[in-house]
Amino acid sequence: MFTQRLDFKTTDLDTFPFPFTSGNYRYSNDLKRLSNINCIEVTPEYRLQVEAKRRLLQEQPHIRFQSFPHTLEMQWEVFEMLIDMAIDRYPQHFEVLKDGDNWTFRNHIFGESDSFVFGDASTLPNEPLDYIGRHFHNDFVLMVHRDSNFYLEVGQVSYAALFSANWNKGMSFDEIHAPVPFVSRKGDELAERVRKFLLSIEPGKPWTRINWNLMADRWDVNYETMDVWEPKRSEITPESAGKLVRLRVEEQKFYRLPRSNAILFVLNTQFLPLEDLALRQEWFDLTYSVLQDIPEPMAKYKGIAPFLPQSVEYLRRIDEERKSELRK
Amino acid sequence: MYNSPVLFDKSVTIVNQFTVRNGRRKFVIIADQSGYEKAEIFTSEAAGTVPVEFLAIRGVEDGERIKRFLLSQTMGTQFYISAAWGNAVMVFKLGVEAGLSEDEIQVVIIGPKRRYVYCMKCFEVTGVAEKAESTECGHCKASLEIGPFYSIVREGYIGYPFIPAGKEEVVGS
Ligand code: HEM
Ligand SMILES: [Zn+2]
Numbered sequence: 433m434f435t436q437r438l439d440f441k442t443t444d445l446d447t448f449p450f451p452f453t454s455g456n457y458r459y460s461n462d463l464k465r466l467s468n469i470n471c472i473e474v475t476p477e478y479r480l481q482v483e484a485k486r487r488l489l490q491e492q493p494h495i496r497f498q499s500f501p502h503t504l505e506m507q508w509e510v511f512e513m514l515i516d517m518a519i520d521r522y523p524q525h526f527e528v529l530k531d532g533d534n535w536t537f538r539n540h541i542f543g544e545s546d547s548f549v550f551g552d553a554s555t556l557p558n559e560p561l562d563y564i565g566r567h568f569h570n571d572f573v574l575m576v577h578r579d580s581n582f583y584l585e586v587g588q589v590s591y592a593a594l595f596s597a598n599w600n601k602g603m604s605f606d607e608i609h610a611p612v613p614f615v616s617r618k619g620d621e622l623a624e625r626v627r628k629f630l631l632s633i634e635p636g637k638p639w640t641r642i643n644w645n646l647m648a649d650r651w652d653v654n655y656e657t658m659d660v661w662e663p664k665r666s667e668i669t670p671e672s673a674g675k676l677v678r679l680r681v682e683e684q685k686f687y688r689l690p691r692s693n694a695i696l697f698v699l700n701t702q703f704l705p706l707e708d709l710a711l712r713q714e715w716f717d718l719t720y721s722v723l724q725d726i727p728e729p730m731a732k733y734k735g736i737a738p739f740l741p742q743s744v745e746y747l748r749r750i751d752e753e754r755k756s757e758l759r760k
Numbered sequence: 761m762y763n764s765p766v767l768f769d770k771s772v773t774i775v776n777q778f779t780v781r782n783g784r785r786k787f788v789i790i791a792d793q794s795g796y797e798k799a800e801i802f803t804s805e806a807a808g809t810v811p812v813e814f815l816a817i818r819g820v821e822d823g824e825r826i827k828r829f830l831l832s833q834t835m836g837t838q839f840y841i842s843a844a845w846g847n848a849v850m851v852f853k854l855g856v857e858a859g860l861s862e863d864e865i866q867v868v869i870i871g872p873k874r875r876y877v878y879c880m881k882c883f884e885v886t887g888v889a890e891k892a893e894s895t896e897c898g899h900c901k902a903s904l905e906i907g908p909f910y911s912i913v914r915e916g917y918i919g920y921p922f923i924p925a926g927k928e929e930v931v932g933s
Binding site for chain 1: 762763878880881883902903909911912913914918920921922923
């Protein structure tokens with residue numbers, strides 16, 4: 433059985449997508465143009481993350497992967513795009529041999545080699561996106577463009593923060609975001625504005641944003657296991673928060689697919705325990721400031737209300753210690 | 761299509777009273793025995809606007825007949841369904857299959873509406889009373905808090921699992 437107490441965190445801080453740029457955080461349309469458009473990344477935690485992801489997909493297939501049967505062609509489009517990116521960036525790790533439609537894909541990190549017929553899903557052990565997704569640590573979601581909206585038609589989700597591929601299957605962008613208290617600093621509703629923005633995304637010009645949350649001693653929090661993690665959150669104390677509470681960030685990338693016109697949503701999820709924030713003083717200061725100023729509805733929605741005060745108290749103590757060191 | 765409308769208790773098509781839809785060429789009223797009275801009241805209200813056709817139904821045994829009737833209607837028709845929950849769901853479904861959009865349908869439910877909860881533990885639905893706030897999953901027995909969000913794909917409200925006070929904790933990931 434999968435353990436949620438994974439001893440996993442980002443060790444190369446240069447790859448950690450730190451989320452805060454100012455001392456307080458409110459929801460906004462914070463999408464920015466993505467400069468490096470290749471979403472494949474092999475970090476020091478690659479093996480650990482991919483192995484954990486594969487285990488989840490194996491043990492909980494209905495929770496972690498969902499699709500409609502009519503999406504296979506779109507899935508092949510993504511399949512090809514991800515393989516191209518992987519080989520382009522890491523030719524030493526990934527390789528593809530093509531003889532017409534007879535392809536062999538190799539992952540040298542895991543020492544794996546699979547042969548199949550491109551375009552014929554029956555020659556793969558899983559659906560195309562489910563198969564190729566198992567070679568990268570990201571989550572992948574396909575949002576199909578229809579009637580000025582986007583509908584979730586394929587999802588491989590192993591790092592959930594209230595994201596259930598099973599529950600969200602077939603939902604529109606607006607339905608998916610209905611639980612979010614999605615109001616801006618000025619108080620206006622954001623869902624419609626963001627959806628309209630997504631409509632304007634063009635092929636070859638992806639966009640990005642960073643989402644964040646805090647996790648209390650968990651890898652992911654999903655609706656499926658709410659009975660397990662919900663009561664545990666209040667067990668966090670200021671003494672344990674440094675190790676057990678992690679800043680969880682999702683670097684999100686949005687690609688328009690040229691053939692199917694769908695949006696591919698790619699998530700890179702990384703974790704940093706609160707105690708590691710001190711490795712970068714600027715990160716510590718921003719996080720400490722942001723966490724002291726979370727609006728109540730946001731804290732409730734994110735599920736952090738039961739351990740936010742303990743987390744802030746932990747940071748306050750560290751801050752105090754540092755300041756008294758400086759005074760010496 | 762998976763995102764075709766379905767009839768649920770908060771469906772936009774459900775109204776307390778039928779209203780005359782302007783710009784339509786014809787009204788069709790479909791009623792079961794319990795909905796007959798409401799249908800009659802509306803028939804007299806709508807008199808003199810556009811032609812009105814009435815179809816009386818009994819239950820599922822009329823499925824084929826209703827289907828043929830719906831398919832024979834022309835564009836520009838407004839449909840009014842006045843029936844008990846089960847019959848309304850059946851006619852609504854047949855209407856959607858015949859290509860109707862929610863904009864072309866009004867529904868008056870006679871008697872209680874049914875609600876369904878989608879269990880996030882076992883992914884099955886369980887019927888609940890209209891005002892219930894929590895329930896026990898009819899399949900896996902998990903305690904579920906009934907959330908406000910509805911999935912037309914799962915045909916149910918989200919059921920958040922919780923452990924009721926005093927119960928042994930189950931171990932899971
Ligand atoms: C198009 C693909 C997208 C998908 C599939 C998606 C999916 C989701 C899901 C599943 C949730 C959690 C909902 C729940 O609580 O049940 C969520 C939350 C959220 N989404 Fe999106 N989203 C997308 C795009 C965006 C974009 C473009 C924005 C941009 C501004 C955005 C902003 C948010 C915010 C602010 C939250 C709340 C997260 C938090 O506070 O922790 N999403 N999204
Ligand atoms: Zn159940």
